[in-house]
Amino acid sequence: MRIGVFVCQCGTNIASTVDTERVAQEVKKLPDVVYTTTYMYTCSEPGQQEIQRAIEEHNLQGVVVAACSPRMHEPTFRRAVEKAGLNRYMFEMANIREHVSWVSNDREANTKKAIELVRMAVAKLRFNQPLFPSRVAINKRVMVIGGGVAGIQAALDCADAGLDVVLVERRTSIGGKMAQLDKTFPTIDCSSCILGPKMVDVAQKENITLHAYSEIESVSGYVGNFAVRVRKKATYVDWKACTGCGVCMEKCPSRKVPDEFNEGLSFTRAINIPFPQAIPKKATINRSYCIYFTKGKCGICAKVCPAKAIRYDMTDEVVTEEVGAIIVATGYDLFDPSAYGEYGAGQYRDVITGIQYERILSASGPFGGHIKRPSDGREPKDVVFIACVGSRDASVGRPYCSGVCCMYIAKQAILTKDHIPNSRSYVFYMDIRSPAKNYDEFVRRAQEEYGVQYIRGRVGKIYPRGDRLVVQGMDTLLGIQVEVEADLVVLATGIEASRGARELAEKLHISYDQYGFFMENHPKLRPVETNTAGIYLAGVCQGPKDIPASVAQGSAAAAKVLALFARDTIETSPQVASVTERACIACGKCIEVCPYGAIRWKELKGGVRKAEVITTVCQGCGLCNATCPPKAIQLQHATDNQILAEIEELCA
Amino acid sequence: MKDNFSRTVAYYPGCSVEGTAKEFDESTREIFRVLNVALREIPDWNCCGSTPSHIYDPLLSAAISGRNLAIAERMGFYEVMTPCPGCLKALKGSIEVFNNPLKRKDLLNILDMPFYGRIKAVSVVQFLVEDVGIEEIERCVLFPLEGITIVPYYGCLLTRPPKSAQFDDPEQPTSLDRILEAIGATVPHFPFKTECCGATYGVVRKDIVGRLTGRILEMALDLGADAIAVACPLCQQNLDLRQEQIERYRGRSFKISVPYITQLIGLSFGIDPKKLGWHRLAADPQKLLTRFDKLSKKRPTEPPTIR
Ligand SMILES: Cc1cc2nc3c(=O)[nH]c(=O)nc-3n(C[C@H](O)[C@H](O)[C@H](O)COP(=O)(O)OP(=O)(O)OC[C@H]3O[C@@H](n4cnc5c(N)ncnc54)[C@H](O)[C@@H]3O)c2cc1C
Ligand code: SF4
Numbered sequence: 031m032r033i034g035v036f037v038c039q040c041g042t043n044i045a046s047t048v049d050t051e052r053v054a055q056e057v058k059k060l061p062d063v064v065y066t067t068t069y070m071y072t073c074s075e076p077g078q079q080e081i082q083r084a085i086e087e088h089n090l091q092g093v094v095v096a097a098c099s100p101r102m103h104e105p106t107f108r109r110a111v112e113k114a115g116l117n118r119y120m121f122e123m124a125n126i127r128e129h130v131s132w133v134s135n136d137r138e139a140n141t142k143k144a145i146e147l148v149r150m151a152v153a154k155l156r157f158n159q160p161l162f163p164s165r166v167a168i169n170k171r172v173m174v175i176g177g178g179v180a181g182i183q184a185a186l187d188c189a190d191a192g193l194d195v196v197l198v199e200r201r202t203s204i205g206g207k208m209a210q211l212d213k214t215f216p217t218i219d220c221s222s223c224i225l226g227p228k229m230v231d232v233a234q235k236e237n238i239t240l241h242a243y244s245e246i247e248s249v250s251g252y253v254g255n256f257a258v259r260v261r262k263k264a265t266y267v268d269w270k271a272c273t274g275c276g277v278c279m280e281k282c283p284s285r286k287v288p289d290e291f292n293e294g295l296s297f298t299r300a301i302n303i304p305f306p307q308a309i310p311k312k313a314t315i316n317r318s319y320c321i322y323f324t325k326g327k328c329g330i331c332a333k334v335c336p337a338k339a340i341r342y343d344m345t346d347e348v349v350t351e352e353v354g355a356i357i358v359a360t361g362y363d364l365f366d367p368s369a370y371g372e373y374g375a376g377q378y379r380d381v382i383t384g385i386q387y388e389r390i391l392s393a394s395g396p397f398g399g400h401i402k403r404p405s406d407g408r409e410p411k412d413v414v415f416i417a418c419v420g421s422r423d424a425s426v427g428r429p430y431c432s433g434v435c436c437m438y439i440a441k442q443a444i445l446t447k448d449h450i451p452n453s454r455s456y457v458f459y460m461d462i463r464s465p466a467k468n469y470d471e472f473v474r475r476a477q478e479e480y481g482v483q484y485i486r487g488r489v490g491k492i493y494p495r496g497d498r499l500v501v502q503g504m505d506t507l508l509g510i511q512v513e514v515e516a517d518l519v520v521l522a523t524g525i526e527a528s529r530g531a532r533e534l535a536e537k538l539h540i541s542y543d544q545y546g547f548f549m550e551n552h553p554k555l556r557p558v559e560t561n562t563a564g565i566y567l568a569g570v571c572q573g574p575k576d577i578p579a580s581v582a583q584g585s586a587a588a589a590k591v592l593a594l595f596a597r598d599t600i601e602t603s604p605q606v607a608s609v610t611e612r613a614c615i616a617c618g619k620c621i622e623v624c625p626y627g628a629i630r631w632k633e634l635k636g637g638v639r640k641a642e643v644i645t646t647v648c649q650g651c652g653l654c655n656a657t658c659p660p661k662a663i664q665l666q667h668a669t670d671n672q673i674l675a676e677i678e679e680l681c682a
Numbered sequence: 683m684k685d686n687f688s689r690t691v692a693y694y695p696g697c698s699v700e701g702t703a704k705e706f707d708e709s710t711r712e713i714f715r716v717l718n719v720a721l722r723e724i725p726d727w728n729c730c731g732s733t734p735s736h737i738y739d740p741l742l743s744a745a746i747s748g749r750n751l752a753i754a755e756r757m758g759f760y761e762v763m764t765p766c767p768g769c770l771k772a773l774k775g776s777i778e779v780f781n782n783p784l785k786r787k788d789l790l791n792i793l794d795m796p797f798y799g800r801i802k803a804v805s806v807v808q809f810l811v812e813d814v815g816i817e818e819i820e821r822c823v824l825f826p827l828e829g830i831t832i833v834p835y836y837g838c839l840l841t842r843p844p845k846s847a848q849f850d851d852p853e854q855p856t857s858l859d860r861i862l863e864a865i866g867a868t869v870p871h872f873p874f875k876t877e878c879c880g881a882t883y884g885v886v887r888k889d890i891v892g893r894l895t896g897r898i899l900e901m902a903l904d905l906g907a908d909a910i911a912v913a914c915p916l917c918q919q920n921l922d923l924r925q926e927q928i929e930r931y932r933g934r935s936f937k938i939s940v941p942y943i944t945q946l947i948g949l950s951f952g953i954d955p956k957k958l959g960w961h962r963l964a965a966d967p968q969k970l971l972t973r974f975d976k977l978s979k980k981r982p983t984e985p986p987t988i989r
Binding site: 370371372374377491493494 | 851852853854871873874877901
């Protein structure tokens, strides 16, 4: 084989700690290597042309580029060699940036390691075979998981473009956190007035199928052809018959059910529609509070339902939806402030969370939009807000900024003044984070026009004095201890990954960070793609952000799906398993270990059985290869021979 | 001495219980007798070094306390118990230095005796809650403190800093609350249970202690407490011995008894208050004791079964 090696300097990224010239000279000595060179930016257009020129001039049959991570530029270089007439799998990449130059300053050691990595790549390349992708049709339906504002936006954009959309929401209504908010910064427009119409659109679009009160059971397949099993949890109400009239809710005798939508500030009934604008507007029975389910008698809702929709014998149902792409928009949950004993959350009823305060402010909230204290219903005069509760604090495992609380504190303080003109608001903060359009102006308005007292410092203790609360903290600008007597304390609890995010990520085979937020493919350049083709992200499930950013990501994810669906077929990677039938002993171990169900039996003449790979399902993970006793099943482009050649070269 | 106790633990009394906090030591020894735990005092123990040594040089402090630990280890103990949270911090500091690979050698050099750093230091309260157990305390109660309202005061050190204390919740601890409930007292939620009393500022800045200890006393009084239960000689000193001083400073009369938790447990076990050192308290506890006598006469309880 005639092999060419291109050692990239990546400007100074590589060249400053690796002697790229020496790497090129050393590997020139290897058998089969007929051409080597270094280049400043190999990925640039002239750099790629240089490769193509060398292929032609030196009749190269294989190319090695020693540069950055293959996750960065392998596709770029594969395309480049293909243009020059080589099969794209006759190319190997040695990562001498992320794995070498960026990790150590020891030039000598780095250079040695770089040479070794290139030698390994050359050794592997000698065993490479041209591989050819096949094409399969794309199923042009898209699934959106999570019906918060990000998911709603993505679903509507896709539907507007004519796609069939399946929207899966875990709760009984879509809307997410935004549906719980009163007004939104920085314009103070009413949250349900701007979200409500979008929710109605979802219900009315004929090409959107909504599975509410449903969760993802399992996911199989690959880009263009996923099969998703969705568990539709039993609602004990036939939603086709239910008209959402609400009579059942009125008559239900189980009245002490904590209202999740109102964040536990009020009670709802065992059978309920979560809020007036709910989509779908259908009733659901909460089994753990239903008297029929807990005591075996009652059945009042069944008697009063004019539509005869109650079904106590309903069970979960699992449906399979086939889609070509998936947008994940599962949002977030909020930090549990009981980790801070000094704030007394859960102990003092008038220490509440920001989201609870949103409900209190809301006209459809537990107190009809009148600000009252949960303890005695009195209107507060002094309200203290505490920022960064469960954010920017490594001691509770949350070192990151939640990004929205500084802004919603300012909003809530402004609204407090609007509701109760003679009230006073105080904010204990670390620093104020308000970097978007019109945001800092908004915080300034809170301070200057609304007279909100901002105190820079942390709170050390909250304790009761009479029926009020004393907030004792530090003013770090004045360098003194301060005490503020308050009627109500609002903790700006931080954003954390949605409950069950990790489990969902594992079902989808996408990655998540140490806090459970889903990982984008590239933090700057591929912010809505995951590293699994055909699966995209939108909203807070990817990291804390506000509504404008969530909506933007929802639309961005939709655009990515539309771009994918602009083609009718899709190439499938040939880097999949394949069986050498002669060697297969039909033990069936590969079928057992395959996590994707991509291997099945094939009957040969005379009833002989052999394993067979369904190439469109195989994800190329290599488990079968590692398990197969006679090594009859091999992963293309990572065969045993190729890997052994690399190891031998390293040990030589 | 015949050893018919169910278990034995190394005991490090510390200097303050030989002086101002004698009743802490007396009552601790008394209740552990009832609880069937033998305290083996570390022979020839020395001062933990206290604040001056660790401010001057942490290594010095580690070595001073390390000696006591090393002796206890040599006697075959895996756990040493001390009444004083200050001493506890010094003992724990010594183990922390031992566990620091950069400092271990220096420590062992100074100590010049075998030390393996496998011993654990606990406070009397931690030992009561985690080793003896609340149920066992409850089982030994002859005269529940029913009708008596007591607030628990933990001070700064018993549960903090959380990394070194490794005991209870640092900000909202409940161990003393639970013990008090077990011995029958009424225990209101005490918001200042971990607020600082001013500690050694009592000597140099009386105004600070006047303010800090003052608000603790006031909060207790406002909650209708008959007593403040403590577990630290220094806190006890500020709340009890300085109470009159603080009364003058705050212009308010407190007259509230500040016994150690062990003295209260002892009462409920039916031990003579004199043996528990109640007479040593500065704020006169007679009112409390009389009340206890009157209430408990009416309710004779079954004696505990002695194992
Ligand atoms: C107190 C407070 C006030 C705020 N005020 C403002 C404001 O004024 N302005 C502003 O711009 N931003 C504000 N925000 C931020 C705003 O709430 C978020 O930016 C926005 O809601 C993010 O939308 P989302 O769709 O990404 O997530 P979410 O709203 O959390 O929606 C996610 C949806 O996915 C569903 N889901 C979760 N897991 C699954 C699963 N496994 N399967 C199916 N469905 C699932 C959830 O039930 C939910 O319906 C505020 C936040 C808080 C906490
Ligand atoms: S947005 Fe403000 S309050 Fe929220 S975590 Fe960041 S800095 Fe703290």
